[in-house]
Amino acid sequence: GAVVSQHPSRVICKSGTSVKIECRSLDFQATTMFWYRQFPKKSLMLMATSNEGSKATYEQGVEKDKFLINHASLTLSTLTVTSAHPEDSSFYICSARGDRFETEAFFGQGTRLTVV
Amino acid sequence: GENVEQHPSTLSVQEGDSAVIKCTYSDSASNYFPWYKQELGKRPQLIIDIRSNVGEKKDQRIAVTLNKTAKHFSLHITETQPEDSAVYFCAASILTGGGNKLTFGTGTQLKVEL
Numbered sequence: 033g034a035v036v037s038q039h040p041s042r043v044i045c046k047s048g049t050s051v052k053i054e055c056r057s058l059d060f061q062a063t064t065m066f067w068y069r070q071f072p073k074k075s076l077m078l079m080a081t082s083n084e085g086s087k088a089t090y091e092q093g094v095e096k097d098k099f100l101i102n103h104a105s106l107t108l109s110t111l112t113v114t115s116a117h118p119e120d121s122s123f124y125i126c127s128a129r130g131d132r133f134e135t136e137a138f139f140g141q142g143t144r145l146t147v148v
Numbered sequence: 149g150e151n152v153e154q155h156p157s158t159l160s161v162q163e164g165d166s167a168v169i170k171c172t173y174s175d176s177a178s179n180y181f182p183w184y185k186q187e188l189g190k191r192p193q194l195i196i197d198i199r200s201n202v203g204e205k206k207d208q209r210i211a212v213t214l215n216k217t218a219k220h221f222s223l224h225i226t227e228t229q230p231e232d233s234a235v236y237f238c239a240a241s242i243l244t245g246g247g248n249k250l251t252f253g254t255g256t257q258l259k260v261e262l
Binding site: 137 | 149182190191192193194197235237249250251252253254255257
């Protein structure tokens, strides 16, 4: 398999501030990265798909100005939650797919965001 | 877009029994169906997958079946063990050269009791 590292694993921030979450593919080039949001005991909800060097494609209902995604290199994608509010508190998880792996997407360990 | 439904939401079995989780999908163009296992507080891990050109795939105690006509697929776990306890997600996708967007089912909490 391949390794995807997500950082930080937990973050607490104040309302109104921004938080950046990083997703790195450690041993392969990730041509595509996906960002998900997971509520307690719920499924993984796809937020956006990002391809290296191009703008992210957001799912319906996800505010692109609130959840900024950057995929500047083949090993790094970032999700920035801007002007965070308590309702943004959730578990955010990324997955990455590369040309070496035709089908499988590998997940990061996730980030627990708490906005107070 | 694709819609994936998964049942049951919770499943309790005795150790050694079999467990079956079922999913249906809506987009007939979907051609790749992976299953992920997520233990509490951990990341989802791929346990088995199947493509639309195959009707069944088996890997030791785990098997997946696919019925393209009915647009449903199932996960079968035989001889369940306590370590099989986790949340299982099915997913559907259309494999393309530029991406592999997975649409997940709602998850099944499997509990294997001693």
